[in-house]
Amino acid sequence: MSNYSRFIQLIIFVLFFQMNGVAQNSECGTDFIHNTRMESDAVYKKQVLELELQVEASIKNHAHNNLKSTIYKIPVVVHVLHLGEAIGTGTNISDLQIQQAITGLNNRFNNSNGNGVDVEMEFCLASLDPNGNSTSGINRVNGTSVANYQTNGITPTGNPCIGGIETSIKDLSRWPVADYYNIWVVSEICNGSFVGFASYPVGGLYDGLVIVSTSMTSNSGTLPHEIGHGFFLYHTFNGDGGNVNCPVDADCTIDGDRVCDTPPHKQSDCGATNPCTVAGVWDNSRYNYMSYCPLVNRFTQGQKDRMRATAIIAPRASLLTSAGCGILGTNEMSSNQEFSVFPNPTQSNFSIINSAQKPLTLVLISSDGKQLNTLFSQENVILVDLSSHPKGLYLLEINDGSKTEFKRIIKE
Numbered sequence: 001m002s003n004y005s006r007f008i009q010l011i012i013f014v015l016f017f018q019m020n021g022v023a024q025n026s027e028c029g030t031d032f033i034h035n036t037r038m039e040s041d042a043v044y045k046k047q048v049l050e051l052e053l054q055v056e057a058s059i060k061n062h063a064h065n066n067l068k069s070t071i072y073k074i075p076v077v078v079h080v081l082h083l084g085e086a087i088g089t090g091t092n093i094s095d096l097q098i099q100q101a102i103t104g105l106n107n108r109f110n111n112s113n114g115n116g117v118d119v120e121m122e123f124c125l126a127s128l129d130p131n132g133n134s135t136s137g138i139n140r141v142n143g144t145s146v147a148n149y150q151t152n153g154i155t156p157t158g159n160p161c162i163g164g165i166e167t168s169i170k171d172l173s174r175w176p177v178a179d180y181y182n183i184w185v186v187s188e189i190c191n192g193s194f195v196g197f198a199s200y201p202v203g204g205l206y207d208g209l210v211i212v213s214t215s216m217t218s219n220s221g222t223l224p225h226e227i228g229h230g231f232f233l234y235h236t237f238n239g240d241g242g243n244v245n246c247p248v249d250a251d252c253t254i255d256g257d258r259v260c261d262t263p264p265h266k267q268s269d270c271g272a273t274n275p276c277t278v279a280g281v282w283d284n285s286r287y288n289y290m291s292y293c294p295l296v297n298r299f300t301q302g303q304k305d306r307m308r309a310t311a312i313i314a315p316r317a318s319l320l321t322s323a324g325c326g327i328l329g330t331n332e333m334s335s336n337q338e339f340s341v342f343p344n345p346t347q348s349n350f351s352i353i354n355s356a357q358k359p360l361t362l363v364l365i366s367s368d369g370k371q372l373n374t375l376f377s378q379e380n381v382i383l384v385d386l387s388s389h390p391k392g393l394y395l396l397e398i399n400d401g402s403k404t405e406f407k408r409i410i411k412e
Protein backbone atom coordinates (compact mmCIF):
# COMPACT_ATOMS: atom_id res chain seq x y z
CA MET A 1 0.00 0.00 0.00
CA SER A 2 1.40 3.39 -0.95
CA ASN A 3 1.80 6.16 1.59
CA TYR A 4 -0.92 8.04 -0.25
CA SER A 5 -3.39 5.14 0.14
CA ARG A 6 -2.51 4.87 3.82
CA PHE A 7 -3.10 8.59 4.17
CA ILE A 8 -6.52 8.33 2.49
CA GLN A 9 -7.37 5.35 4.69
CA LEU A 10 -6.40 7.33 7.76
CA ILE A 11 -8.54 10.26 6.66
CA ILE A 12 -11.51 7.97 6.08
CA PHE A 13 -10.93 6.38 9.48
CA VAL A 14 -10.79 9.76 11.22
CA LEU A 15 -13.84 11.04 9.35
CA PHE A 16 -15.80 7.92 10.25
CA PHE A 17 -15.14 8.33 13.95
CA GLN A 18 -15.79 12.05 13.84
CA MET A 19 -19.13 11.46 12.17
CA ASN A 20 -20.05 8.82 14.71
CA GLY A 21 -19.06 11.16 17.49
CA VAL A 22 -21.36 13.88 16.21
CA ALA A 23 -24.20 11.44 15.70
CA GLN A 24 -23.87 9.89 19.15
CA ASN A 25 -24.06 13.26 20.85
CA SER A 26 -27.45 13.96 19.35
CA GLU A 27 -28.79 10.50 18.64
CA CYS A 28 -32.54 10.03 18.85
CA GLY A 29 -34.00 6.55 19.20
CA THR A 30 -37.25 7.22 17.34
CA ASP A 31 -36.17 5.89 13.94
CA PHE A 32 -34.91 2.60 15.30
CA ILE A 33 -38.21 1.87 17.06
CA HIS A 34 -40.31 3.12 14.16
CA ASN A 35 -38.40 1.19 11.50
CA THR A 36 -38.46 -2.00 13.59
CA ARG A 37 -42.21 -1.73 14.10
CA MET A 38 -42.87 -0.89 10.44
CA GLU A 39 -41.19 -4.21 9.58
CA SER A 40 -42.60 -6.40 12.35
CA ASP A 41 -45.96 -4.95 13.39
CA ALA A 42 -48.61 -4.99 10.64
CA VAL A 43 -51.19 -3.15 12.77
CA TYR A 44 -48.75 -0.33 13.50
CA LYS A 45 -47.76 -0.06 9.86
CA LYS A 46 -51.41 0.20 8.81
CA GLN A 47 -52.04 2.91 11.44
CA VAL A 48 -49.06 4.96 10.27
CA LEU A 49 -50.00 4.69 6.60
CA GLU A 50 -53.62 5.61 7.29
CA LEU A 51 -52.51 8.57 9.39
CA GLU A 52 -50.27 9.69 6.51
CA LEU A 53 -53.29 9.80 4.20
CA GLN A 54 -55.36 11.69 6.76
CA VAL A 55 -52.61 14.23 7.39
CA GLU A 56 -52.03 14.72 3.69
CA ALA A 57 -55.76 15.31 3.13
CA SER A 58 -55.98 17.55 6.16
CA ILE A 59 -53.09 19.74 4.97
CA LYS A 60 -54.89 20.19 1.65
CA ASN A 61 -58.29 20.83 3.27
CA HIS A 62 -57.09 22.94 6.11
CA ALA A 63 -54.95 25.64 4.63
CA HIS A 64 -57.38 28.02 6.37
CA ASN A 65 -56.02 26.95 9.73
CA ASN A 66 -52.82 28.81 9.10
CA LEU A 67 -54.63 32.07 8.62
CA LYS A 68 -56.56 32.09 11.82
CA SER A 69 -53.86 32.43 14.43
CA THR A 70 -55.47 29.81 16.60
CA ILE A 71 -52.96 28.66 19.16
CA TYR A 72 -53.32 24.97 19.87
CA LYS A 73 -52.81 24.35 23.57
CA ILE A 74 -51.39 20.98 24.53
CA PRO A 75 -51.42 19.87 28.18
CA VAL A 76 -48.30 17.96 29.16
CA VAL A 77 -47.46 15.90 32.20
CA VAL A 78 -43.83 15.29 33.14
CA HIS A 79 -42.92 12.08 34.96
CA VAL A 80 -39.45 12.21 36.53
CA LEU A 81 -38.17 8.64 36.89
CA HIS A 82 -35.21 9.28 39.15
CA LEU A 83 -32.70 7.06 40.94
CA GLY A 84 -33.66 7.99 44.48
CA GLU A 85 -31.83 11.31 44.72
CA ALA A 86 -33.24 14.32 46.57
CA ILE A 87 -35.35 16.70 44.48
CA GLY A 88 -33.10 19.01 42.49
CA THR A 89 -30.17 16.57 42.55
CA GLY A 90 -28.85 14.27 39.80
CA THR A 91 -31.61 12.73 37.70
CA ASN A 92 -34.33 14.06 40.04
CA ILE A 93 -34.31 17.44 38.32
CA SER A 94 -36.02 20.41 39.97
CA ASP A 95 -39.48 21.79 39.22
CA LEU A 96 -37.77 25.00 38.09
CA GLN A 97 -35.62 23.14 35.53
CA ILE A 98 -38.74 21.44 34.16
CA GLN A 99 -40.71 24.69 34.00
CA GLN A 100 -37.80 26.35 32.21
CA ALA A 101 -37.58 23.43 29.79
CA ILE A 102 -41.27 23.89 28.91
CA THR A 103 -40.72 27.64 28.49
CA GLY A 104 -37.75 26.90 26.23
CA LEU A 105 -39.89 24.46 24.26
CA ASN A 106 -42.59 27.10 23.79
CA ASN A 107 -39.98 29.66 22.70
CA ARG A 108 -38.84 27.24 20.01
CA PHE A 109 -42.39 26.54 18.88
CA ASN A 110 -43.30 30.24 18.81
CA ASN A 111 -40.13 31.16 16.90
CA SER A 112 -38.85 33.60 19.51
CA ASN A 113 -35.46 33.77 17.73
CA GLY A 114 -37.11 34.74 14.44
CA ASN A 115 -35.27 32.16 12.31
CA GLY A 116 -38.24 29.99 11.40
CA VAL A 117 -42.02 30.15 11.71
CA ASP A 118 -44.33 30.41 14.70
CA VAL A 119 -45.99 26.98 14.87
CA GLU A 120 -48.75 28.45 17.05
CA MET A 121 -48.75 25.51 19.39
CA GLU A 122 -48.23 25.96 23.11
CA PHE A 123 -47.41 23.37 25.75
CA CYS A 124 -48.63 23.85 29.30
CA LEU A 125 -47.78 21.83 32.37
CA ALA A 126 -51.06 20.28 33.44
CA SER A 127 -52.86 22.12 36.21
CA LEU A 128 -55.62 19.53 36.66
CA ASP A 129 -54.87 15.85 37.16
CA PRO A 130 -57.04 13.04 35.72
CA ASN A 131 -59.30 13.26 38.81
CA GLY A 132 -59.80 17.01 38.41
CA ASN A 133 -57.52 17.94 41.33
CA SER A 134 -54.94 20.67 40.98
CA THR A 135 -51.40 19.57 40.19
CA SER A 136 -47.99 20.97 39.25
CA GLY A 137 -48.02 18.67 36.21
CA ILE A 138 -44.88 16.97 37.54
CA ASN A 139 -44.81 13.47 39.03
CA ARG A 140 -41.73 12.01 40.68
CA VAL A 141 -41.16 8.28 40.98
CA ASN A 142 -38.10 6.30 41.98
CA GLY A 143 -37.43 4.07 38.97
CA THR A 144 -34.94 1.70 40.59
CA SER A 145 -37.61 -0.90 41.32
CA VAL A 146 -37.51 -1.86 37.62
CA ALA A 147 -34.67 -4.28 36.88
CA ASN A 148 -31.64 -2.79 35.07
CA TYR A 149 -32.99 0.75 35.23
CA GLN A 150 -30.41 1.89 37.76
CA THR A 151 -27.46 0.69 35.70
CA ASN A 152 -28.60 1.30 32.10
CA GLY A 153 -31.73 3.41 32.13
CA ILE A 154 -34.68 2.52 29.90
CA THR A 155 -34.74 0.15 26.91
CA PRO A 156 -37.16 1.28 24.18
CA THR A 157 -39.45 -1.58 23.17
CA GLY A 158 -37.82 -3.57 20.37
CA ASN A 159 -34.30 -2.37 21.10
CA PRO A 160 -31.86 -5.14 22.06
CA CYS A 161 -29.93 -3.02 24.58
CA ILE A 162 -30.00 -3.96 28.27
CA GLY A 163 -32.05 -1.65 30.47
CA GLY A 164 -35.38 -1.34 32.20
CA ILE A 165 -38.36 -2.51 30.12
CA GLU A 166 -40.08 0.55 28.63
CA THR A 167 -43.64 -0.43 29.53
CA SER A 168 -42.69 -1.37 33.11
CA ILE A 169 -41.00 1.98 33.61
CA LYS A 170 -43.87 3.96 32.05
CA ASP A 171 -46.31 1.95 34.19
CA LEU A 172 -44.72 3.55 37.27
CA SER A 173 -46.40 6.80 36.25
CA ARG A 174 -48.54 7.63 33.25
CA TRP A 175 -51.67 9.67 32.62
CA PRO A 176 -54.37 9.09 29.98
CA VAL A 177 -52.89 9.90 26.61
CA ALA A 178 -56.17 11.30 25.28
CA ASP A 179 -55.99 14.20 27.75
CA TYR A 180 -52.27 14.68 28.35
CA TYR A 181 -49.11 14.49 26.30
CA ASN A 182 -46.83 12.35 28.51
CA ILE A 183 -43.13 13.19 28.93
CA TRP A 184 -40.96 10.73 30.84
CA VAL A 185 -37.64 12.10 32.10
CA VAL A 186 -35.20 9.22 32.58
CA SER A 187 -31.62 8.70 33.81
CA GLU A 188 -30.40 7.11 30.57
CA ILE A 189 -31.64 5.40 27.42
CA CYS A 190 -29.76 2.19 26.53
CA ASN A 191 -26.84 3.09 28.78
CA GLY A 192 -26.23 6.43 27.08
CA SER A 193 -26.85 5.45 23.44
CA PHE A 194 -29.73 7.89 22.95
CA VAL A 195 -30.89 11.21 24.38
CA GLY A 196 -34.56 10.81 23.55
CA PHE A 197 -37.24 8.95 21.62
CA ALA A 198 -40.89 9.56 20.91
CA SER A 199 -43.94 7.70 19.63
CA TYR A 200 -45.41 8.72 16.31
CA PRO A 201 -49.05 9.66 16.84
CA VAL A 202 -50.79 6.31 16.71
CA GLY A 203 -52.07 6.41 20.29
CA GLY A 204 -51.91 3.53 22.75
CA LEU A 205 -51.28 3.48 26.50
CA TYR A 206 -47.58 4.34 26.26
CA ASP A 207 -47.78 7.21 23.77
CA GLY A 208 -45.49 10.14 24.49
CA LEU A 209 -41.81 10.95 24.62
CA VAL A 210 -38.84 9.88 26.70
CA ILE A 211 -35.92 12.23 27.31
CA VAL A 212 -32.80 11.98 29.47
CA SER A 213 -32.71 14.32 32.47
CA THR A 214 -29.63 16.17 31.19
CA SER A 215 -31.53 17.16 28.00
CA MET A 216 -34.64 18.40 29.85
CA THR A 217 -33.31 21.96 29.94
CA SER A 218 -34.32 25.43 28.80
CA ASN A 219 -31.95 25.40 25.81
CA SER A 220 -32.61 21.81 24.78
CA GLY A 221 -32.89 21.03 21.08
CA THR A 222 -33.93 17.48 22.00
CA LEU A 223 -37.29 18.42 23.52
CA PRO A 224 -38.68 20.25 20.43
CA HIS A 225 -37.16 17.49 18.27
CA GLU A 226 -38.99 14.70 20.09
CA ILE A 227 -42.25 16.69 20.29
CA GLY A 228 -41.85 17.16 16.53
CA HIS A 229 -41.88 13.36 16.15
CA GLY A 230 -44.89 13.23 18.47
CA PHE A 231 -46.72 15.48 16.00
CA PHE A 232 -45.60 13.32 13.08
CA LEU A 233 -42.46 15.07 11.84
CA TYR A 234 -39.71 12.87 10.46
CA HIS A 235 -36.01 13.72 10.44
CA THR A 236 -35.03 16.15 7.68
CA PHE A 237 -32.69 13.39 6.43
CA ASN A 238 -35.44 10.73 6.43
CA GLY A 239 -34.75 8.21 3.69
CA ASP A 240 -30.95 8.57 3.71
CA GLY A 241 -30.54 4.85 4.48
CA GLY A 242 -28.56 5.59 7.63
CA ASN A 243 -26.39 8.39 6.22
CA VAL A 244 -25.68 6.35 3.06
CA ASN A 245 -27.55 8.00 0.19
CA CYS A 246 -29.39 11.19 -0.67
CA PRO A 247 -33.10 10.70 0.10
CA VAL A 248 -35.36 10.29 -2.93
CA ASP A 249 -37.24 13.52 -3.50
CA ALA A 250 -39.35 13.03 -6.62
CA ASP A 251 -42.51 14.17 -4.83
CA CYS A 252 -41.74 16.18 -1.71
CA THR A 253 -45.22 15.53 -0.26
CA ILE A 254 -44.60 11.78 -0.01
CA ASP A 255 -40.81 11.34 -0.18
CA GLY A 256 -38.15 11.98 2.44
CA ASP A 257 -39.61 13.83 5.42
CA ARG A 258 -42.80 14.59 3.41
CA VAL A 259 -42.22 18.31 3.96
CA CYS A 260 -41.54 20.45 0.89
CA ASP A 261 -39.53 23.33 2.32
CA THR A 262 -36.82 21.18 4.00
CA PRO A 263 -34.37 20.06 1.28
CA PRO A 264 -33.40 16.37 1.50
CA HIS A 265 -29.93 15.62 2.83
CA LYS A 266 -27.80 12.99 4.47
CA GLN A 267 -27.70 12.95 8.26
CA SER A 268 -24.10 14.12 8.58
CA ASP A 269 -24.30 16.78 5.84
CA CYS A 270 -24.59 20.02 7.77
CA GLY A 271 -22.04 22.21 5.98
CA ALA A 272 -22.34 25.35 3.89
CA THR A 273 -23.62 23.46 0.82
CA ASN A 274 -25.95 20.51 0.52
CA PRO A 275 -24.30 17.74 -1.53
CA CYS A 276 -27.76 16.24 -2.24
CA THR A 277 -29.42 19.22 -3.96
CA VAL A 278 -29.08 22.92 -4.63
CA ALA A 279 -32.87 23.31 -4.66
CA GLY A 280 -34.72 24.89 -1.76
CA VAL A 281 -33.50 26.78 1.30
CA TRP A 282 -30.65 24.65 2.67
CA ASP A 283 -30.64 26.48 6.02
CA ASN A 284 -34.16 25.15 6.59
CA SER A 285 -32.70 21.65 6.87
CA ARG A 286 -29.26 22.17 8.32
CA TYR A 287 -30.55 24.43 11.09
CA ASN A 288 -33.72 22.42 11.61
CA TYR A 289 -34.83 21.01 14.97
CA MET A 290 -35.49 17.73 13.14
CA SER A 291 -31.91 17.40 11.87
CA TYR A 292 -28.93 16.00 13.75
CA CYS A 293 -26.88 19.07 12.85
CA PRO A 294 -25.00 20.81 15.65
CA LEU A 295 -26.84 24.16 15.45
CA VAL A 296 -30.63 24.04 15.31
CA ASN A 297 -32.96 27.01 15.43
CA ARG A 298 -36.13 26.52 13.39
CA PHE A 299 -39.26 24.73 12.29
CA THR A 300 -40.54 25.58 8.79
CA GLN A 301 -43.97 26.44 7.39
CA GLY A 302 -44.21 22.93 5.89
CA GLN A 303 -43.48 21.37 9.26
CA LYS A 304 -45.98 23.70 10.92
CA ASP A 305 -48.69 22.61 8.47
CA ARG A 306 -47.91 18.96 9.15
CA MET A 307 -47.90 19.31 12.95
CA ARG A 308 -51.10 21.35 13.00
CA ALA A 309 -52.83 18.95 10.63
CA THR A 310 -51.81 16.13 12.98
CA ALA A 311 -53.04 18.07 16.01
CA ILE A 312 -56.64 18.11 14.79
CA ILE A 313 -56.74 14.40 13.92
CA ALA A 314 -57.16 11.46 16.31
CA PRO A 315 -55.34 10.56 18.53
CA ARG A 316 -54.01 14.11 19.10
CA ALA A 317 -57.29 15.99 18.57
CA SER A 318 -58.57 15.17 22.04
CA LEU A 319 -55.63 17.06 23.58
CA LEU A 320 -57.05 20.30 22.17
CA THR A 321 -60.19 19.95 24.22
CA SER A 322 -58.58 18.44 27.31
CA ALA A 323 -59.27 20.01 30.68
CA GLY A 324 -55.66 19.31 31.68
CA CYS A 325 -54.49 22.90 31.55
CA GLY A 326 -57.49 24.15 33.40
CA ILE A 327 -59.40 24.86 30.22
CA LEU A 328 -62.82 23.53 31.07
CA GLY A 329 -63.95 20.55 29.12
CA THR A 330 -66.53 19.76 26.61
CA ASN A 331 -69.41 18.19 28.47
CA GLU A 332 -70.84 21.21 28.24
CA MET A 333 -73.88 22.59 30.05
CA SER A 334 -72.08 22.15 33.36
CA SER A 335 -69.00 24.09 32.32
CA ASN A 336 -68.62 27.86 32.41
CA GLN A 337 -66.93 28.20 29.05
CA GLU A 338 -68.37 31.00 27.03
CA PHE A 339 -70.07 28.74 24.52
CA SER A 340 -71.80 25.60 25.67
CA VAL A 341 -73.01 22.75 23.53
CA PHE A 342 -75.82 20.28 24.21
CA PRO A 343 -76.71 17.50 24.03
CA ASN A 344 -73.26 15.99 23.81
CA PRO A 345 -73.05 13.12 22.97
CA THR A 346 -75.91 13.51 20.51
CA GLN A 347 -77.82 11.21 18.18
CA SER A 348 -78.67 13.80 15.52
CA ASN A 349 -78.55 17.54 16.27
CA PHE A 350 -76.87 19.72 18.84
CA SER A 351 -77.18 23.36 19.87
CA ILE A 352 -74.65 26.00 20.78
CA ILE A 353 -75.66 28.53 23.41
CA ASN A 354 -74.41 31.97 22.42
CA SER A 355 -75.72 33.96 25.37
CA ALA A 356 -73.85 37.16 24.48
CA GLN A 357 -75.21 36.88 20.91
CA LYS A 358 -71.79 37.37 19.37
CA PRO A 359 -71.34 36.95 15.61
CA LEU A 360 -69.82 33.49 15.41
CA THR A 361 -68.08 31.48 12.73
CA LEU A 362 -68.61 27.77 13.34
CA VAL A 363 -66.60 25.14 11.51
CA LEU A 364 -67.52 21.48 11.87
CA ILE A 365 -64.48 19.22 11.33
CA SER A 366 -64.46 15.45 10.98
CA SER A 367 -62.01 13.31 12.94
CA ASP A 368 -59.87 12.94 9.82
CA GLY A 369 -59.54 16.71 9.56
CA LYS A 370 -62.06 17.44 6.78
CA GLN A 371 -63.96 20.67 7.01
CA LEU A 372 -67.63 19.59 6.76
CA ASN A 373 -69.70 22.77 7.26
CA THR A 374 -69.08 26.40 7.96
CA LEU A 375 -71.86 28.40 9.57
CA PHE A 376 -72.17 32.08 10.48
CA SER A 377 -74.69 33.06 13.14
CA GLN A 378 -75.49 35.57 15.84
CA GLU A 379 -78.47 33.69 17.25
CA ASN A 380 -78.84 33.00 20.93
CA VAL A 381 -79.25 29.28 20.25
CA ILE A 382 -77.60 27.89 17.12
CA LEU A 383 -78.74 24.48 15.90
CA VAL A 384 -76.27 22.25 14.03
CA ASP A 385 -77.60 19.28 12.10
CA LEU A 386 -75.44 16.15 12.32
CA SER A 387 -78.11 13.77 11.01
CA SER A 388 -76.45 13.26 7.62
CA HIS A 389 -73.03 12.53 9.15
CA PRO A 390 -71.86 9.13 10.42
CA LYS A 391 -71.43 8.27 14.08
CA GLY A 392 -68.11 9.28 15.57
CA LEU A 393 -66.02 12.13 16.90
CA TYR A 394 -66.25 15.67 15.50
CA LEU A 395 -64.52 18.89 16.37
CA LEU A 396 -66.42 22.15 16.39
CA GLU A 397 -64.33 25.28 16.00
CA ILE A 398 -66.09 28.37 17.34
CA ASN A 399 -64.56 31.72 16.47
CA ASP A 400 -66.02 34.98 17.79
CA GLY A 401 -63.62 37.24 15.89
CA SER A 402 -61.10 37.51 18.72
CA LYS A 403 -60.59 33.97 19.94
CA THR A 404 -61.32 30.35 19.09
CA GLU A 405 -62.79 27.59 21.24
CA PHE A 406 -62.84 23.96 20.29
CA LYS A 407 -65.59 21.53 21.27
CA ARG A 408 -65.38 17.81 20.94
CA ILE A 409 -68.74 16.52 19.72
CA ILE A 410 -69.64 12.86 19.84
CA LYS A 411 -72.39 11.46 17.62
CA GLU A 412 -73.72 8.16 18.94
Ligand SMILES: [Zn+2]
Nearest residue numbers: 028030225235
Ligand atom coordinates in the same frame (compact mmCIF):
# COMPACT_ATOMS: atom_id res chain seq x y z
ZN1 LIG B 1 -35.39 12.04 16.05
